[in-house]
Amino acid sequence: MKTITSFFINHHKTFLAWAPILISILALWVSISQINLNIEYEKIKARPILSVAFTNEHDSSGFVLRSGGNGTAIIREIGVWVGGKPMRSWKEAADAVFPNGTFAELQLFTPSQNTPLLPGQEERIFWASSGNADNFLLSNSGKVQISICYCSIFWEIDKKQCWSADANLPDSFPNTCEKAPEVKFVPSSYD
Numbered sequence: 001m002k003t004i005t006s007f008f009i010n011h012h013k014t015f016l017a018w019a020p021i022l023i024s025i026l027a028l029w030v031s032i033s034q035i036n037l038n039i040e041y042e043k044i045k046a047r048p049i050l051s052v053a054f055t056n057e058h059d060s061s062g063f064v065l066r067s068g069g070n071g072t073a074i075i076r077e078i079g080v081w082v083g084g085k086p087m088r089s090w091k092e093a094a095d096a097v098f099p100n101g102t103f104a105e106l107q108l109f110t111p112s113q114n115t116p117l118l119p120g121q122e123e124r125i126f127w128a129s130s131g132n133a134d135n136f137l138l139s140n141s142g143k144v145q146i147s148i149c150y151c152s153i154f155w156e157i158d159k160k161q162c163w164s165a166d167a168n169l170p171d172s173f174p175n176t177c178e179k180a181p182e183v184k185f186v187p188s189s190y191d
Contacts, residue, residue: 043154043161046071050117050150050165052125054141061138062127063146063167065109067117075115076162077149077177078185080126084145086183093126097140098133106133112186117150145169149177 008015049069055061067073080087082096090108109123117123126144128137145168152161164177 043152046154047152047161048073048117048119048150050148050163052146052148052165052167054144054167056138060127060129060134061141062107063125063141063144064127065111065117065123065125065148065165067119067121070119072119072153073117073150074153075111075117075148075150076113078111079145079147080185081145081173083143087185088183089186090126093144097144098136111148142168145173147173 047069048067048071050073051066051068053064053066055064080090080093082093085096087093087096090106090110094106107124107127107129109125111117111123111125125146126137128134146166147169148165149162150165151163154161162177
């Protein structure tokens, strides 16, 4: 015990000289850790949540894209299949779902890559208003599969900030965030 005490007494100036440096290094480490925790908190706080669902309202029905959560969603990729066959456009999807061009009453939302969706925003993405189209889409909605890969505004910083909103997607289909569809879907092309 005496040797430890005498060691500290003999070297107290050295300890006093190094103490501020050690405290500064510890304070810097704590500050950096706190900054990283704050960044993670902001990412979680600003996480968007999208959902795609088939909805039937009175005399119309179709697929609705809803944006929830607290953050803005950025669409990265869209995949649409009808009966398991990949579609290139809404027109091709409508032709596959509706016989003889009964899709005149369709309402389409055409998001493309990098389209932002604000929290609370709701869009009818493949929607049939009244008439034959509504009844036909209602009875054939299970044939349409939709997968939308969307990311947080922090996506450029952290590539893990992407998720998938899917409708009728079987387990055998990879979602659009895991694997881009083999056929490029161009939502804006209805012609």
